[in-house]
Amino acid sequence: MDYEELREQMVITQLIPRGIKDSRVLEAMKRVPRHLFVDVSMQNSAYDDMAMPIGDGQTISQPYMVAIMTELLELSGKEKVLEIGTGSGYQAAVLAELSKDVYTIERIASLAEKSSQKFSLLGYDNIHVKTADGTLGWTEEAPFDRIIITAASPKIPDPLMEQLALDGILVIPVGSRYSQQLLKIRKTKEGMLEEYHTPCVFVPLIGKHGWE
Numbered sequence: 001m002d003y004e005e006l007r008e009q010m011v012i013t014q015l016i017p018r019g020i021k022d023s024r025v026l027e028a029m030k031r032v033p034r035h036l037f038v039d040v041s042m043q044n045s046a047y048d049d050m051a052m053p054i055g056d057g058q059t060i061s062q063p064y065m066v067a068i069m070t071e072l073l074e075l076s077g078k079e080k081v082l083e084i085g086t087g088s089g090y091q092a093a094v095l096a097e098l099s100k101d102v103y104t105i106e107r108i109a110s111l112a113e114k115s116s117q118k119f120s121l122l123g124y125d126n127i128h129v130k131t132a133d134g135t136l137g138w139t140e141e142a143p144f145d146r147i148i149i150t151a152a153s154p155k156i157p158d159p160l161m162e163q164l165a166l167d168g169i170l171v172i173p174v175g176s177r178y179s180q181q182l183l184k185i186r187k188t189k190e191g192m193l194e195e196y197h198t199p200c201v202f203v204p205l206i207g208k209h210g211w212e
């Protein structure tokens with residue numbers, strides 16, 4: 001399988017036609033080996049236009065969803081980013097290509113452990129992983145320039161808003177358990193600026209400030 005060619009095709013057929021424009025995001029999506037973040041038995045479908053199972057009832061998001069969430073974060077390369085929902089580790093790897101440091105939290109220990117091993121193997125030494133309830137954030141490392149939540153939440157968890165730096169951006173799928181919309185929040189001196197983007201369906205964010 002020519003995975004590099006599959007990545008190129010993924011960008012040309014799935015991302016550009018749907019409006020992903022940030023050239024740094026498109027280049028990162030061409031670089032990160034998504035097939036290494038799924039089970040060996042599914043590697044040949046890793047660049048298809050869909051989310052895929054990663055075990056424990058969880059999923060790796062569709063490439064387009066990873067791209068649009070990353071684009072909404074407006075990364076320049078200098079940011080300290082917090083991700084809630086490490087899952088396979090793929091989104092964290094894309095973020096690590098485009099920012100200074102990525103702090104990622106996963107509530108399921110086996111997934112955190114597996115993604116940690118992948119980051120070491122692939123040389124992502126700017127990704128820091130912990131197993132915990134991510135709705136509480138990562139107090140010791142706050143504030144964060146960017147926060148991305150890759151699981152569906154009924155609302156924005158208060159601790160995450162508190163841990164977002166001034167002029168920071170947070171992206172989260174908010175809505176009901178079965179259908180959400182991407183919400184981008186910019187924290188300014190004058191208050192929170194909200195923008196709603198594409199409809200989406202994520203697995204639930206389970207924790208103190210998410211779903212029970």
Ligand code: SAM
Pocket residue numbers: 058059060061084085086087088089090091092105106107108111132133134135150151202203204205206207208210
């Ligand atoms: N970003 C992931 C990737 O690139 O593969 C996909 C994330 S998957 C759609 C959502 C993940 O959020 C699951 O692995 C789930 O266990 C995790 N999750 C749900 N609630 C959480 C919480 N409170 N704290 C941390 N992780 C949580």
